[in-house]
Amino acid sequence: QVQLVESGGGLVQPGGSLRLSCAASGIIFSIFPMGWYRQAPGKQRELVASLTSGGSTYYADSVKGRFTISRDSAKNTVYLQMNSLKPEDTAVYYCNTHPPDRKYWGQGTQVTVSS
Numbered sequence: 001q002v003q004l005v006e007s008g009g010g011l012v013q014p015g016g017s018l019r020l021s022c023a024a025s026g027i028i029f030s031i032f033p034m035g036w037y038r039q040a041p042g043k044q045r046e047l048v049a050s051l052t053s054g055g056s057t058y059y060a061d062s063v064k065g066r067f068t069i070s071r072d073s074a075k076n077t078v079y080l081q082m083n084s085l086k087p088e089d090t091a092v093y094y095c096n097t098h099p100p101d102r103k104y105w106g107q108g109t110q111v112t113v114s115s
Contacts, residue, residue: 002026002104004095009109012085020080020109022095027104030073035098036080038091039108049080050098062088085113 004027008020020036035050049069050058057069068081078095092108 004106006109009111011112016085017083022078024076033098034078037094040091087113089113
């Protein structure tokens with residue numbers, strides 16, 4: 001049974017940083033393309049960043065240059081380093097495969113950027 005558990009969210013001031021973690025069981029991250037997604041209130045869930053098994057990355061234009069996706073295969077964990085956070089980054093952040101498998105959506109972790 002696959003379980004993805006996101007953590008690391010919180011309240012941060014504009015310009016601040018957070019690192020999100022996604023710990024997996026039942027799935028080996030290193031052989032699957034993985035993605036970080038977010039859903040803001042009243043908006044559809046969107047892909048923020050993805051990472052292939054070969055290490056290629058994709059970033060949405062809105063986060064390019066500020067967010068970094070990475071993977072620790074030994075810990076079977078995927079990270080999202082978020083710098084220079086903006087109020088518009090406020091959302092619930094989820095990890096999943098890319099493309100996402102609806103069976104794998106977890107609870108997500110709330111990120112709130114506000115002064």
